[in-house]
Amino acid sequence: MIHQNQGKTLVEKIWDDHVVKSEEGFPDILYIDTHLIHEVTSPQAFDGLRKRGLPVFRPQQTVATADHNVPTLNQHLPIAEELSRYQVDMLTKNCAEFGVELYGLGHPYQGIVHVIGPELGITQPGKTMVCGDSHTSTHGAFGAIAFGIGTSQVEQVFATQCLLLQKPKTMKIEVNGELGKGVGAKDIILYIIAQISAAGGTGYFIEYAGSTIRSLSMEERMTICNMSIEMGARGGLIAPDQTTFDYVKGRQFAPKGEDWDIALDYWKTLYSDEHAKFDAVLEFHAKDIAPMITYGTNPGMGMGINDNIPSKLAQPETEQPSFQKALDYMGFLDNQPILGKPVDYVFIGSCTNSRIEDLREVADFVKGKQKDPNVEVWIVPGSKQVEAQAIEEGLDQIFQSAGFQLREPGCSACLGMNEDKIPAGKYCVSTSNRNFEGRQGPNARTMLVSPLTAAAAAVTGKITDVRELLS
Structure with a gap:
């Protein structure tokens, strides 16, 4: 797993580690470590498998929760809104039929898919992670390649645990300096998007770097990566460091014992090399950022x-x-x-x-x-x-x-x-x-x-x- 090649970006390192097959003029076949699903974008994909008589290829690498349609009052009662109830019920049936772990209503692990992945230790550095949800880039805060996919791609991952993908361009966004009073991670990302526009990151995978980013907690880093999609980017990530390792350690599904030591050795190689070439580099200063509003x-x-x-x-x-x-x-x-x-x-x-x-x-x-x-x-x-x-x-x-x-x-x-x-x-x-x-x-x-x-x-x-x- 250690990289001999010099001059790779973090995205390239993780991507290259997950390419099953690469041929000139064709998309790469990329292996997906973790597939997160919820009730909105999974039903048609499950139906597709049913029609073709296929199982979920690696159910143990698929994690489901109900989040988009659930009420936030009286969750112990049946869902009142008919369409919402139907979608949540379908997720329950589909997960039972295809052997997928579901953290549904009433489960102590239930929650928003991009909140439960990190808190359960499912989200880890160096992984490829996908979900039929645009804000999957949240998980990039751990130094993972994480991005949203469409329903047809959800079906592809169900069936093969792989995706056909073009390697993205890379952009580095550096933020340096100390944040002012009352200014936080959300202000940083709203400021960047206001500066470069809602299309400024189109076609790129963004690595956030600089002293301001490194000073943030894991939860603040998740806020930054979460909104990468709002500038048109494919995803966003931050190189893992001691803050990352401390957050992951001891969580429910994090590696334990000897497996932890092996994982940690690999995770410590996950950074952009000194001579790595990005397709674009932008720099911002923390002192310029005020509390933001749209x-x-x-x-x-x-x-x-x-x-x-x-x-x-x-x-x-x-x-x-x-x-x-x-x-x-x-x-x-x-x-x-x-x-x-x-x-x-x-x-x-x-x-x-x-x-x-x-x-x-x-x-x-x-x-x-x-x-x-x-x-x-x-x-x-x-x-x-x-x-x-x-x-x-x-x-x-x-x-x-x-x-x-x-x-x-x-x-x-x-x-x-x-x-x-x-x-x-x-x-x-x-x-x-x-x-x-x-x-x-x-x-x-x-x-x-x-x-x-x-x-x-x-x-x-x-x-x-x-x-x-x-x-």
């Missing part, structure tokens, strides 16, 4: 919280109509400040920001404070384990005292695919990853922020610079 209908339409919305005339002429359409949808004007804008809902959750550190940060900030009476606040933990830990640490009591509702795990109001929808025309300050038209429900208006900025909006009832509230 004002439009794609994650690239973001700005520092104290800035004014950009001018339509400053946009390329071809993009002016779509820019105006986004502002019309949001009910905003160009050149307008967003600070002080009243909000209706605050959603803290999703595969971007629903881990225990996110919940701790919010609880720490709101302790002794009250939510604004005009704001509804939902806190949705990313998994049953996060929920249990939050309760054990007494965070639920802090949230309750502040008027925040701690719900049960699921994708929730990240996307309008379950019961947790934002009503039409209402403004939601959200820690999720997408602010597309109707993403949180028909005609809902979404502003993406960090957990800290969301908490500030919850207690003030309006868009607030959290730095002014931090002692």
Whole structure:
């Protein structure tokens, strides 16, 4: 497993280790170590196997959970929404029929697929990981090649544990320096996307590097890698280091004993060599990053919280109509400040920001404070384990005292695919990853922020610079 060749990027090292067959002019056949599935993109793939009389080739490398369609209140009761109930029931039946491990509703490991993989130690450095979900890049935080796939590819992995893929281009994004007060991982990634646009990473696999990135915890790194897809990238990853190894060690499915030592020796080879060549390199400075907020209908339409919305005339002429359409949808004007804008809902959750550190940060900030009476606040933990830990640490009591509702795990109001929808025309300050038209429900208006900025909006009832509230 040790690499003799000099000058390889981290992506190339992992990719080359997993190529089953490579021929000039054809896609590579890439072996997939771990296949994560949920109820939305797996039913058609299971049906495809059924029609062809095929089993799941390596069921022990497939892990399933229910997350997109699950309610986040009263999970012990049957799901009220008919389509959601049907999809979750189908996942249960399919997993039973094909011998796939399922962490369904009621299971202590149930949760958002990109939260449970890391916390269970399934996600490990050097792996190839796929899921029929665009935010699979989250797992790249561990130094893994992880990316979302379509339903036909889900079927391919079921049948062969391999995929036909073109080797991606590589981009290095360096962030150096110390972050200011009130600025976190979510602000870093929103800042990068605002700088390079929602298409700036198209065709690339991105490696995040630099002193700012290295200083982040594993959960913060997951937030960064999670949103790689929002700049058009195939995926994003961070070279594993001691922070990574300490996080993985001792988890449920992490290697143990002698296997741990062998794995660790390999993981320590997983970095981009000094003379590795990237197809593109970008550099940013932590001191330039303020608490961020989006004002439009794609994650690239973001700005520092104290800035004014950009001018339509400053946009390329071809993009002016779509820019105006986004502002019309949001009910905003160009050149307008967003600070002080009243909000209706605050959603803290999703595969971007629903881990225990996110919940701790919010609880720490709101302790002794009250939510604004005009704001509804939902806190949705990313998994049953996060929920249990939050309760054990007494965070639920802090949230309750502040008027925040701690719900049960699921994708929730990240996307309008379950019961947790934002009503039409209402403004939601959200820690999720997408602010597309109707993403949180028909005609809902979404502003993406960090957990800290969301908490500030919850207690003030309006868009607030959290730095002014931090002692």
